Amino acid sequence: MALIYVTRAIPPVGIDMLREAGHEVDVSEKDGVLTKEELHQAVSAKPYEAVLSLLTDTIDGEFMDAVPTAKIIANYAVGYNNIDVSAATERGVVITNTPGVLDDTVSEFAFSMMLAIAKRISEADRFTRAGKYEGWAPQLLLGSDLQGKTLGIVGAGRIGSGVAKRAKFGLGMNVCYTDIKQSEKLEAEVPCQYHSTLHELLKSADVISIHVPLLESTKHLFSTAEFAAMKDSAYLINTSRGPVVDEVALVEALRNKTIRGAALDVFEDEPALKPGLSELDNVILTPHIASASQETRDKMSSMASQNIIDFINGQTPANVVEVK
Ligand code: DGY
Numbered sequence: 001m002a003l004i005y006v007t008r009a010i011p012p013v014g015i016d017m018l019r020e021a022g023h024e025v026d027v028s029e030k031d032g033v034l035t036k037e038e039l040h041q042a043v044s045a046k047p048y049e050a051v052l053s054l055l056t057d058t059i060d061g062e063f064m065d066a067v068p069t070a071k072i073i074a075n076y077a078v079g080y081n082n083i084d085v086s087a088a089t090e091r092g093v094v095i096t097n098t099p100g101v102l103d104d105t106v107s108e109f110a111f112s113m114m115l116a117i118a119k120r121i122s123e124a125d126r127f128t129r130a131g132k133y134e135g136w137a138p139q140l141l142l143g144s145d146l147q148g149k150t151l152g153i154v155g156a157g158r159i160g161s162g163v164a165k166r167a168k169f170g171l172g173m174n175v176c177y178t179d180i181k182q183s184e185k186l187e188a189e190v191p192c193q194y195h196s197t198l199h200e201l202l203k204s205a206d207v208i209s210i211h212v213p214l215l216e217s218t219k220h221l222f223s224t225a226e227f228a229a230m231k232d233s234a235y236l237i238n239t240s241r242g243p244v245v246d247e248v249a250l251v252e253a254l255r256n257k258t259i260r261g262a263a264l265d266v267f268e269d270e271p272a273l274k275p276g277l278s279e280l281d282n283v284i285l286t287p288h289i290a291s292a293s294q295e296t297r298d299k300m301s302s303m304a305s306q307n308i309i310d311f312i313n314g315q316t317p318a319n320v321v322e323v324k
Pocket of ligand 1: 076102
């Protein structure tokens with residue numbers, strides 16, 4: 001029997017698995033993110049052997065020192081930029097994530113954002129609810145077609161590839177992509193063109209969808225120069241991590257019509273929005289829900305718990321992450 005701390009209520013399937021495996025599980029009762037102090041206090045209350053954390057928790061060396069008995073921290077997310085993996089390695093703490101199970105859901109979400117911004121669906125919904133609809137009009141809320149246009153994928157991993165497939169085979173778009181290296185896998189699945197630099201892609205894409213992890217090298221990958229290099233008819237979709245986009249520069253670019261629109265599920269200072277963003281009509285804003293289908297969140301819950309169960313049983317969990 002091991003003592004396990006879960007930093008916020010998650011879909012119960014994973015908690016049930018931990019309890020059925022005979023472990024004692026404490027779940028934070030706070031209806032919200034624990035502050036740093038609350039988090040440290042909670043995990044140091046008992047000799048927890050495992051922690052199931054969320055992407056909203058800062059898991060750094062200080063956190064690990066607050067719970068030195070925990071030798072596994074299982075993140076309930078595929079992204080793990082909230083965790084100092086080097087600090088974990090130094091302390092012999094294993095870190096796991098939840099890759100794979102959310103690829104289709106996030107791909108579907110990015111795909112739907114692309115359609116929604118091009119067809120001005122949120123804007124049209126606001127317009128109609130506001131009682132502004134006075135009858136059919138030939139030039140009312142004109143959007144853009146996507147068939148035959150070019151989608152630029154930034155980051156050709158599993159989710160980027162999922163969006164590329166849906167765009168190519170679902171909408172008849174052309175696809176190009178950039179990544180640190182050419183992806184034979186993507187090219188075998190989807191006819192597409194590789195650009196070795198982001199700026200080459202920016203010039204040719206009508207819609208750009210971001211699928212890179214947040215690293216030092218990807219912070220503000222999109223800023224003033226990148227928006228200036230994009231077509232003024234282009235749309236930007238971000239379902240990766242907020243700080244990949246310089247949100248202040250994006251507000252400027254949207255306001256000045258340097259680009260036509262954006263759809264964002266993630267923000268630089270989540271949950272806060274940069275000034276001016278929510279006042280713009282040419283942007284769709286959603287609260288980091290790209291993976292939020294019941295099926296996927298259940299799978300993330302069971303995957304994070306299985307990683308803990310395997311570790312406690314002396315096995316190597318399936319989803320250990322390494323220092324990048
Ligand atoms: C992740 O898993 O990294 C997503 O951002 C949330 O599901």
